[in-house]
Amino acid sequence: MLTNSRLVHQTHDHGRCIKAALTRALDLCVERKxxxxxxxxAVLRLLWQSHQPLGxxxxxxxxxxxxxxxxAPPTVxxxxxxxxxLGLIHRIASLNAYIGxxxxxxxxxxxxxxxxxCGSAAEVxxxxxxxxxxxxxxxxxxxxxxxxxxxxxxxxxxAYIENKSK
Amino acid sequence: MLTNSRLVHQTHDHGRCIKAALTRALDLCVERKxxxxxxxxAVLRLLWQSHQPLGxxxxxxxxxxxxxxxxAPPTVxxxxxxxxxLGLIHRIASLNAYIGxxxxxxxxxxxxxxxxxCGSAAEVxxxxxxxxxxxxxxxxxxxxxxxxxxxxxxxxxxAYIENKSK
DNA sequence: AAGTGTTACGTTATAATATAACATAAATAT
DNA sequence: ATATTTATGTTATATTATAACGTAACACTT
Numbered sequence: 001m002l003t004n005s006r007l008v009h010q011t012h013d014h015g016r017c018i019k020a021a022l023t024r025a026l027d028l029c030v031e032r033k034x035x036x037x038x039x040x041x042a043v044l045r046l047l048w049q050s051h052q053p054l055g056x057x058x059x060x061x062x063x064x065x066x067x068x069x070x071x072a073p074p075t076v077x078x079x080x081x082x083x084x085x086l087g088l089i090h091r092i093a094s095l096n097a098y099i100g101x102x103x104x105x106x107x108x109x110x111x112x113x114x115x116x117x118c119g120s121a122a123e124v125x126x127x128x129x130x131x132x133x134x135x136x137x138x139x140x141x142x143x144x145x146x147x148x149x150x151x152x153x154x155x156x157x158x159a160y161i162e163n164k165s166k
Numbered sequence: 167m168l169t170n171s172r173l174v175h176q177t178h179d180h181g182r183c184i185k186a187a188l189t190r191a192l193d194l195c196v197e198r199k200x201x202x203x204x205x206x207x208a209v210l211r212l213l214w215q216s217h218q219p220l221g222x223x224x225x226x227x228x229x230x231x232x233x234x235x236x237x238a239p240p241t242v243x244x245x246x247x248x249x250x251x252l253g254l255i256h257r258i259a260s261l262n263a264y265i266g267x268x269x270x271x272x273x274x275x276x277x278x279x280x281x282x283x284c285g286s287a288a289e290v291x292x293x294x295x296x297x298x299x300x301x302x303x304x305x306x307x308x309x310x311x312x313x314x315x316x317x318x319x320x321x322x323x324x325a326y327i328e329n330k331s332k
Numbered sequence: 333a334a335g336t337g338t339t340a341c342g343t344t345a346t347a348a349t350a351t352a353a354c355a356t357a358a359a360t361a362t
Numbered sequence: 363a364t365a366t367t368t369a370t371g372t373t374a375t376a377t378t379a380t381a382a383c384g385t386a387a388c389a390c391t392t
Contacts, residue, residue, distance in 0.1 A: 035388085037340070056378065072343065077379065082340095093259040094314050096349095096378060113308045126302050129295070133317060136292050142279045143320035148260050151299060154309035201359080203369070222349065238372065243350065248369095262349060262378095 018048040021100055025088050028104060034086060042066050043079040044100065047089055052119040053097030056080065092121060094150050099123075110147065115155035117162070122155070184214040187266055191254050194270060200252060208232050209245040210266065213255055218285040219263030222246065258287060260316050265289070276313065281321035283328070288321070 025044055029036045046062050047054060054062075056076050064071045080098055083089040087104045091097070092112060099112075099121055111129060114121045129149075137144040154162060191210055195202045212228050213220060220228075222242050230237045246264055249255040253270045257263070258278060265278075265287055277295060280287045295315070303310040320328060 035339080039341080070342095072341095073379070074343085074381090075341065078341075093316070111302075113303065113306060116311060122306070122308075124302065124306065126298075129298055129302065132292075132295055132298055136277075136290065136295065137279065137317060137319065140279060140288070140290065141322035141325070142288075142317070143325045144317055145282060145319040147318065148314060148316040150259070150314040151303060151308070151310055152313065153303065153311040156307040159307070159309045201368080205370080236371095238370095239350070240352090240372085241370070244370075 014049075018045060021048045021088075021102075024104060025086070028086055028088065032086065034082070038067070039063070039075060040079045040082055043076065044083055044088060047083075047098055048100040051099075051121070053092045053095050053099040053114075053121050055095075055097045059098070090123070092150060093148050094152070111149040111151065113151045113153065113155070115158055116152050117154055117158035120155050180215075184211060187214045187254075187268075190270060191249075191252070194252055194254065198252065200248070204233070205229070205237075205241060206245045206248055209242065210249055210254060213249075213264055214266040217265075217287070219258045219261050219265040219280075219287050221261075221263045225264070256289070258316060259314050260318075277315040277317065279317045279319065279321070281324050282318050283320055283324035286321050 022041065022044065025041075026036055028034075042063055043059060046059055046066070056073065059080070060071050060073060060076045063076060080089070080091075084091060084098075088101055089098050090101050090110055090112075092099060092114070095114070102123055103125065111124045111126055112121050113124060133147060134144055188207065188210065191207075192202055194200075208229055209225055212225055212232070222239065225246070226237050226239060226242045229242060246255070246257075250257060250264075254267055255264050256267050256276055256278075258265060258280070261280070268289055269291065277290045277292055278287050279290060299313060300310060
């Protein structure tokens with residue numbers, strides 16, 4: 001099981017992990033002959049900075065501060081669209097929010113575990129879930145093309161705190 | 167595997183199946199001491215009438231026609247909220263749309279197979295997927311509370327047509 | 333280096349989805 | 363009958379997302 005849940009839920013050198021994400025992104029841009037502009041980079045950085053999914057208008061605010069100029073919604077949505085296309089970020093449909101993808105390039109299932117308490121979201125790529133979904137689709141004669149899998153509950157920390165306070 | 171995909175994708179006595187859904191809904195209301203008002207019933211009926219998920223504003227239009235009066239958004243959203251609470255309908259997050267639940271009461275996974283071509287959505291309750299999701303959550307120390315599972319692709323009919331035309 | 337096509341961004345307006353707040357009416361309980 | 367709860371009507375507005383069109387930056391060719 002490919003997972004970043006440890007990463008998300010534990011203290012770590014986050015600056016480093018953002019930097020790694022940007023490096024991966026730049027590599028991918030070279031590969032795909034796409035341009036990593038300042039706006040796009042800033043959005044990617046913001047999404048990585050927060051382990052919580054951010055909405056487009058949260059991004060707009062933070063982007064305006066970061067770049068110190070007015071940013072209109074289309075600018076944000078364009079950057080989001082670009083990053084989504086490259087697989088560098090994901091959209092979490094249940095939240096209308098966006099988050100950095102910890103393993104772009106790799107073919108994975110986009111399964112998210114989202115904490116109802118603190119809002120953190122961990123992505124998990126789980127091969128056997130994918131296989132099972134494929135099998136279920138086959139049985140139903142359904143041609144599977146893409147999927148949205150979002151689990152809601154309590155992350156380890158919040159569950160721990162919740163238990164302690166009982 | 168509990169499924170309504172045959173039901174959805176094949177011709178059947180749909181009037182009868184709507185009626186059955188309404189009967190189940192009324193029973194549930196009695197059980198929960200909830201009121202099935204004309205607006206709520208109309209929304210449930212509309213959602214059952216269409217095997218495609220309907221958006222709130224599509225419902226608003228159809229509701230206005232059906233009840234022959236002006237309907238404001240809050241009215242629609244209130245009915246939706248009520249039906250969601252009772253588990254009589256589901257919200258499909260990726261589509262911002264709503265659909266009747268074929269097996270209310272039963273504890274199930276809310277897995278949808280949604281056709282990218284015709285828009286139909288079939289709900290499937292698949293015990294082993296649920297188990298696997300539970301196991302994956304346990305391993306990650308994540309306390310699972312609810313889930314959104316939406317598969318996109320081609321329904322049997324659309325896949326068949328697609329293949330034929332090649 | 334100048335011209336040309338493409339790609340990205342700025343700007344304004346608006347569409348689509350959803351909810352807040354408060355008034356009225358209908359149903360239920362006492 | 364009256365009080366209480368529950369549902370609906372109504373107006374306004376919040377939130378999320380996109381259309382349309384103009385301008386600027388880039389990158390390729392000559």
